Amino acid sequence: MSSPVIRLTLRGVLARKFRILLTVFAIVSGVAFVSGAFMLTDSVKTAINSLFEELRGDIALEVRTPIAFGDEATAKRDPVPAALVSGIAAVPGVSSVEVNIIRESTIVKPDGKPLKTSGPAFGISWLGQDGLDGRTILDGREARGPGEVAIDKASAKRAGYVLGDKVTVVGPTGKGEFTLVGLTGTGDTSGGGGASVCAFDPATANTFLGAEGLADSIYVGLEKGASRSTVQKGIATVLTSKYEVIPGEQSAKETAGAINDIIDIFGKLLLGFAAISLFVSAFLIFNTFAIIISQRLRELALLRAIGASSRQIRLMILGEALIIGVIATAFGILGGVGVSKGITALFNATGAAFPSATITISTRTILASLFVGIGVTVTAAMVPALRASKIPPVAAMRPEMGFTALQRSKRLFAGAATLLAAIALLCIGLFVQPGGAIGILGASGLGAILLFLGVASLSTSFAAPMSAAISRILPFPIWPMTRSVAGRLASRNAQRTPRRTATTASALMIGLALVSTVAVIAASVQKSFKDRLQGSVTADYYVTSDGFQGLPPAFAEKLAVLPELGEVSPFRISTAQINGESKQIGAVNVEMGDIVNVKLTSGSFAALGKGQILVHRDPARDLALSVGSSVAVTWQNGTTSNLTVGGVYNDSSIAGNWLVSIDVLSQASTAPPVDFFIGAKIADGVSIETARIAVDKVAEEFPSAQVQDQAEFQKSQEDQLNQLLFIVYCLLIFAIGIAVLGIANTMALSVYERTREFGLLRAVGMSKRHLKRSVRWEAIIVSVFGATLGVAVGVPLGIAVSIALPESFVNGIQIPINTIVVVLLASIVVGIIAAIGPARRAAKLDVLEAISAI
């Protein structure tokens, strides 16, 4: 870039500070979410890795059972006999050996309610500060007998317990009462990253946590100077091949990795949202530049006339975009710190106790932010810059000869071609589904982007008639805005520059298209779910856990013996490989057949009792299975069960795709059982009230259990879906916020452009109030236009996605008319909000100055 170009660029930016500020703001938010996502995941991961490294303490080696496939996140390992300890202790170089028992244990608060945690609630076996792991005593001492417990300081504080208090803990075997003798911590923190930890002495842990002579793994410490690899080999020789011995940090890393995977998912969600807001921002940037360039028509033509080459003009515009991009990225990264801290604070406020992490800003974060921030800005400015470089120099004297607009027919053709390509890609992505998840997301994602671009391009052609139509029916068809001068002016202005009206509306179109897509999918899922639940759930009671690890089996056992209840069955989930692929296998009692109607098409539920397997019709079709065929199921511990198919069923909404009996599961795997939910029916002749009292009495012992009847269960499932939707809507509202900014920006620019015109209107007697109203009406026309387009694009897209979703999710299309009406009405509000600033500016114009403006 030669120096005058740089100078012109810089001055150009400085002269348009306000406009550029608005543009910058749009990009800042996108970049903030990109960098925030990276910072958050980086910081939390670092913190979690160091937490687990801290927790590892002096554990040099760990003995456990191997898993045949899968990772730590879903691993259900078979336990290790605690009796192995003596053999391992005898290996030369071993200084100490401890059993590791980690089971679910919930702390009950003084008010009788369970302590909610944002991580798992653990009970562990702990020798105290001198033991191998990295836990420390912050106050008091470790638990030494059957009636004692030490709790992590953060949880004790949240629950409101102090040393010496009687604490109720619910473990796998039921309720127990303990005296709080110590408060523990990890490294310099007083908590465990959102988890609650109850530490018992090994003997108590063995009984209360239901380990019964089994350990989850065995920790090994080394003598000073002993070679770890030698000791590792030594231990391996005393163990059978059923067990493995691994370095302690490997285990720590695996556990941390399992948590990191969850954080990555969260990070990806943020990135996906950042992508949406950046895409919307791109429209705003494009529009701002297009308008700035048409305002500077004479200036640019003058430059061309006195000898600036078209390349220099192009570079100048792109240079301005570059500066905006750099500024926005810098603020975006700062904003990212805010986003990251804000989300951490939000989670901590709900009790997550994220490990206090210093924000990590890695080179990757900065590079990604720069790439995204500058890339989006410069790309969006590319077309306006190209247009600017084509301004003929003669326009310096004859501005009317300024732009040679793209021919209408050409644009229609380009728009239609883009739209067709988009629909083709969407169809391929949604219905052909090539290349698994990446193929589906890639093809339909690209399709969606093209869809928006195509509609945005085509909408230029009908912006004028649509604006005219909107102004004829708003606010009421019998009293349209065109009856007033202000309204007529607004309507004409929206029609005057259809290209601008269309681009401005496009940003809102995207936001609202996404909202209506989600709304259609959500309504369809909700309706399908409700229909299915009503058809398939025949249980009188559902017991689910509000904790992380499900319900202790003791609960189902206690329910089963209640005379008030009839059939009771737990539902367990295990991971296994079938035909080389990892599958979720459900394990139930035969009684489940009376509790949930899976709609068998062949075979019988009773086949489960004979050790057979039931299969949903989809995998049955894929693997060509029918009653009597044999399936090899390989469990995580490596055991393979050859099972006969005892039935094929239709409804997988509750039961999943594969069902075996609890006996089959527990014969194959000795991993500590956890119930995902329990279904129960009331015994014949027992009233609902009596049964409920009996069930609630049992439930008192298990505070994390939630007993629900059919209606409650249905409602809680719907609530969960609504919560998820709420988050998605919140994120989309942000994108809509950017679109509002875009409309405000465009309106502000056109007010500026029409300074003279407004001056004239005021001079011939238009009041400030009318002028304001005119600006407001125009903004409303633009937003309603955008919203209508958005709904027109979003609803079919939502229907397409709903059709493409597996039948287990959606089996009927539901269009949420209410939501759509609300969206359309809300767009009027959007227009009013966007017009606040610009309308005020228009009204503030000094009449004389405005008229004499060039």
Place this chain on the structure above:
Amino acid sequence: MTSTTPTLVAAAAALNASKIYGKDDSEVRALDNVTVDFAEGQFTAIMGPSGSGKSTLMHCLAGLDTLTSGKVFVDGTDLSGLNDRELTVLRREQVGFIFQAYNLIPTLTALENITLPLDLGGVDVDQAWLNEVVSAVKMESRLTHRPSELSGGQQQRVAVARALASRPKIIFADEPTGNLDSRSGAEILAFMRHAVSDLGQTIVMVTHDPVAAAYADRVVFLADGKVVDEITSPTSEQVLDRMKKLGS
């Protein structure tokens, strides 16, 4: 045919130049087979009623606009054979412009505006010449001001200085005094006269003001896209007289 080969001393010339806007029924002949040349070192005024094609002729001579048929030359170069890049270089190096209004880039100072064509071409500023030009238009004390801080007359003086700064072969002025009061206008015209007489510059000016035209060495009259008359060493009375005849 009235065609004559343009003389070699001409700084700019048009040969059988025609410019037609629109098509069929709405066809407008802005220039109709115009042949004219502008001698080096002369101050020429182009006059004519509105719609006579005087501005179009100037735009085409300056390489801002293209002809429908015929040729234009600047310093012996046929502009019809040049592409956009070559035209850009020609405007930057051979041609200077003074417009009626909106002559300056609002974001640059007066001095930066003056040296802009040189800066755009990456040419070093000849400081001695720049000083001479700046003092000729009496703008020494206001060089760091932005256009918005200058009066209309001052802005035009900066525009004159900018046109002179790159020592172009020819300067085209489009109603340079049209937006000014008579005193400021007279000043600008005096500067232009001075540039021709004392600095050897060639200037072609489009105007409809007989007083302005009287500053020129020669006046060319256009009507309906054709050259209809010319006077050398005009007085404003002579010019007014001819204009009246054209108008009738």
